[in-house]
Amino acid sequence: MRIETIYRYPVKGLTAEALEEVTLTPGETLPHDRRFALAQGDSPFDPTAPAWLPKRNFACLMVNARLAMAHSAFDARTGQLAIRLPGAPLFLGDTRTEEGRAAIAAHLAAFLGEEARGTPRFLEAPGHSFSDVAKKVVSIIGLSSLHALEQAAGATLDPLRFRANVYVSGAAPWAEFDLLGREILLGQARLRVIKRIVRCPATEVNPATGERDAEPPRWLRQHFGHPDLGVYAEVLEGGRISVGDALEVTDPAG
Structure with a gap:
């Protein structure tokens, strides 16, 4: 398999930022990935004692489709958003x-209008990731699996609907599910694949228009008997990953 694209998402629910290369650190996400979030006014998140909370506590595409129209860019050197x-x-x-x-x-x-519950807070909690899962992970999607879904549903789907960190080519559809529990080399980094990604209504939102114009979770269940696309992996040994690098399995199948 080959890395085709790499993305980070500095603000939960906002714009993907493409990277040519990035250095992974053991036990961490991509640098600056889901570093910030807009916590809804009724969210109990405490930045002084950060703990994982479900995504509904924050502005997110699953609930706030209009966020797709808020185009953002983060400069990590200056802190400017x-x-x-x-x-x-x-x-x-x-x-x-x-x-x-x-x-x-x-x-x-102000942009969210009535969708903003109470007085939202734009938050960062150093060392915390506002990910959809509690463990710090890198998300990986096999483009062949996405293309299989497109073919079954008769629809074209922008890969960014699925907001993965790494998109890879060169494998059979759903081959990434065979990696569960196994170690892989991704560029110069070593990771362990730990979990399939269950898809939610956020993927219904067209990242270009903000419209809910597709039903990937329903199509996955209808055509493949599950709602999953992609996998999560935890970083065991750090290293640089770049577009064009290989994804290789390092341990034999159990």
Whole structure:
């Protein structure tokens, strides 16, 4: 298998950012992946004692499809978050200061309108990842599996609907499920595949239009008998991964 694309998602629910290469660290996500989130006003998340919470506590595409139209870009060197909303001028907010985070929260809350519950907070908790799962992981999708779903459903699906970190080519459909419990080399890093990814209504949202115009979870169940696409893997040994690198299995099948 070969790495075709690599993405990080600095703000939960906002824009994917493509990377040519990145260095993985043991026990961590991609650097800056799901580093920030907009916590809804009724969310009990405490940044001083961060603990994993279900995604409904935060602005997310599963509930807030219009987030797909909020185009963002994060500069890790300066801490600046740029957000461009439809019909609005470019907004710049400083993620490093309390005032900057409050301004970002207010900007996104105004865009969400009635979907913003209470007074949302734009949050970061150092060392915490606002991932959909409690364990820090890298998500991997085999493009052959996605193409099998497209063929069965008779629809074209943007891979970014599924918000994975790494998309790979060169394997049979669903071959990544055979990697469960096994160790792999991804570029220079070693990982263990730990879990299939169960797909939710976030994948119904077209990342280009913000419309719910597809039903991947239902199509997966209808055509393949499960709602899963892609796998999670934990990083065991760090190293650089780059577009074009190989994904290789390092241990024999059990």
